[in-house]
Amino acid sequence: xxxxxxxxxxxxxxxxxxxxxxxxxxxxxxxxxxxxxxxxxxxxxxxxxxxxxxxxxxxxxxxxxxxxxxxxxxxxxxxxxxxxxxxxxxxxxxxxxxxxxxxxxxxxxxxxxxxxxxxxxxxxxxxxxxxxxxxxxxxxxxxxxxxxxxxxxxxxxxxxxxxxxxxxxxxxxxxxxxxxxxxxxxxxxxxxxxxxxxxxxxxxxxxxxxxxxxxxxxxxxxxxxxxxxxxxxxxxxxxxxxxxxxxxxxxxxxxxxxxxxxxxxxxxxxxxxxxxxxxxxxxxxxxxxxxxxxxxxxxxxxxxxxxxxxxxxxxxxxxxxxxxxxxxxxxxxxxxxxxxxxxxxxxxxxxxxxxxxxxxxxxxxxxxxxxxxxxxxxxxxxxxxxxxxxxxxxxxxxx
Ligand SMILES: *[C@@H]1O[C@H](CO)[C@@H](O)[C@H](O)[C@H]1NC(C)=O
Ligand SMILES: *[C@@H]1O[C@H](CO)[C@@H](O)[C@H](O)[C@H]1NC(C)=O
Numbered sequence: 001x002x003x004x005x006x007x008x009x010x011x012x013x014x015x016x017x018x019x020x021x022x023x024x025x026x027x028x029x030x031x032x033x034x035x036x037x038x039x040x041x042x043x044x045x046x047x048x049x050x051x052x053x054x055x056x057x058x059x060x061x062x063x064x065x066x067x068x069x070x071x072x073x074x075x076x077x078x079x080x081x082x083x084x085x086x087x088x089x090x091x092x093x094x095x096x097x098x099x100x101x102x103x104x105x106x107x108x109x110x111x112x113x114x115x116x117x118x119x120x121x122x123x124x125x126x127x128x129x130x131x132x133x134x135x136x137x138x139x140x141x142x143x144x145x146x147x148x149x150x151x152x153x154x155x156x157x158x159x160x161x162x163x164x165x166x167x168x169x170x171x172x173x174x175x176x177x178x179x180x181x182x183x184x185x186x187x188x189x190x191x192x193x194x195x196x197x198x199x200x201x202x203x204x205x206x207x208x209x210x211x212x213x214x215x216x217x218x219x220x221x222x223x224x225x226x227x228x229x230x231x232x233x234x235x236x237x238x239x240x241x242x243x244x245x246x247x248x249x250x251x252x253x254x255x256x257x258x259x260x261x262x263x264x265x266x267x268x269x270x271x272x273x274x275x276x277x278x279x280x281x282x283x284x285x286x287x288x289x290x291x292x293x294x295x296x297x298x299x300x301x302x303x304x305x306x307x308x309x310x311x312x313x314x315x316x317x318x319x320x321x322x323x324x325x326x327x328x329x330x331x332x333x334x335x336x337x338x339x340x341x342x343x344x345x346x347x348x349x350x351x352x353x354x355x356x357x358x359x360x361x362x363x364x365x366x367x368x369x370x371x372x373x374x375x376x377x378x379x380x381x382x383x384x385x386x387x388x389x390x391x392x393x394x395x396x397x398x399x
Contacts, residue, residue, distance in 0.1 A: 120214035123168050123191055138165065142237065143213055144220040145170040147200035150177040152224040152354065157184050159226060163233040168216070172203035201299075201316055201323040210310040219309050223300045227253070227350030236303070236347040243272050245342045246308040246334035249297040256351035261292040266348045274342040291328050295337030299323050301349060308333050308340075317384060322373075324381035329388060 100111050106119045123143065126135040144167050148156050160169060169190040171181065178194045181187040193207055204221055213219055218237055231250055240248050251266035251273075252259055259265060263276040275294040276285070285293035304312055311333035315326065331337030361369035361376075 120211045122215045123170065123213065124215075125189070125191075139215065140166050140168040141216060142167045142218045142220070142233070143170060143208075143216040144168070144222065144233070145172060145200070145204070145208065146222050146224055147172040147174060147203060148224045149173070149175040150180050151175075153181065153184075155226075155352070155354075156224050159222070159224075159228045160184075160186055162228045162231050163220075167220075167233065170207075172198070172200060172207070174198055199321040199323070201326070202321040205313070205316045205318060208309075208313065210306075210313050213309065214306065217306055219304045219306070221302055221304070225352045225354035226301055227352055229350070231347045231349050233347075236344055239271055239344045239346060240303065240305075240342075243342060244340065245272065245344075246305045246340040247297055247312075247330050248272075248303045248342050248344055249301050251343045251345045251348040253348055253350040256349075257353035258351060261296065261298065263292055263294070263296055264298055264343055266343075267345050269345075271346045272342045272344050274338060289338040291331060291337075295331035295334075295341045296327060297330065297341060297343065299327050300351060302330075305334075317387070320380040320384050322377040322380050324377045325384040325388075329384075 100113055102110050102112070102114055105112060105114055105117055109117050109119070122139075124136055124139060126132065142163075144160075144163050146156055146159065146169075148171055150173075163169065169186060171178075171187075171190050171192045173192060173194040174197055176194055176196050178192045181190075181192070193203060195203070200221060200223065208219065208221070218240065220233070230253070236250060239245075249264065252264045254265055261276075262278050263273075267273055267277065275288060276282075276292070278293065281288045281293055285291070288294060308330075312326075312330060315329060315333065316323070331341060334340035361373040363369045364372060367375075
């Protein structure tokens, strides 16, 4: 009975799916428990506590990354089993396990004692050896992601050099070429995600969950075709902090291609701006505080604070991969939008509008690849607007 409980408990870990491994482990545990029962009963010295943590930490290794350790290693430490069983014998602890229900824990984790719940993660790289507390030589406070194809490497390399060591660099590869980037020194420390022919909003939704990127004060989600001669990321962050911008973008050089909205255009001699300088206010704005006259940035080079990103992530739809229309709705995630959303003039970029990902579409029915992509962009914009309007209406309808 005793050992049955132990097996149930231990079998639920990462090794659970591996049956041969599990049976090996069960045999070992049976031996260990026999040994334990035959020798001594209670012991709670601190030395055996540390043994326990060593042996349980080795369990996942038996399956995956540490094949040279495992059963033999644990057998060499027979006393560790006394602690495993000690824990099982401790009836007050057992009762507590059955009783635990913490509604304030994250959804799904209510049965765990809050002290063990790790609700958020990070993108910091760790070592396979040594003391975990000494793994990190620095903990970057900012994250920058680029969605890239190898063809744009020179441009991307130039951009990344504008981001200091305070940034974690994450690369989303849409062309399947990753190792080639190792010609650049920074690439070996970057995080590479390679999925063919996806857009940056597709990657962002899947790999930048707010609970994963929680340690970062600011998150840059950038395109690959930006000219950065007049941009420095640390200086940029000073500006957004100073002016309290939750969502921002660097101003666009007036000679940029595809400068769609006047508000994103750089104004000389100032730090930031929040509203367009068009006068009178164009009719498509529906008012001076409405996008794209205020509360507006474009989606080519947005920068989000942690809190704003936690909201925006939820706004991104799984199927609407181009993000068109998102720019008009960002204001929902930073209130009041006409104060918390702005354009940084003192650090600016140049938009080169290289239609690289557009060319990854498929030509069909006499249409060029980029035309199909463009049509989808527009269609998505319409679908997103409809969904949002329907959601508003549904929420506001008297119940
Ligand atoms: C038994 O469990 C209780 C409650 O978790 C704990 O306070 C106590 O220290 C444990 N005793 C031993 C011997 O581990
Ligand atoms: C990194 O951040 C720290 C703390 O904000 C700052 O003092 C330092 O100057 C930054 N590094 C660079 C290269 O700007």
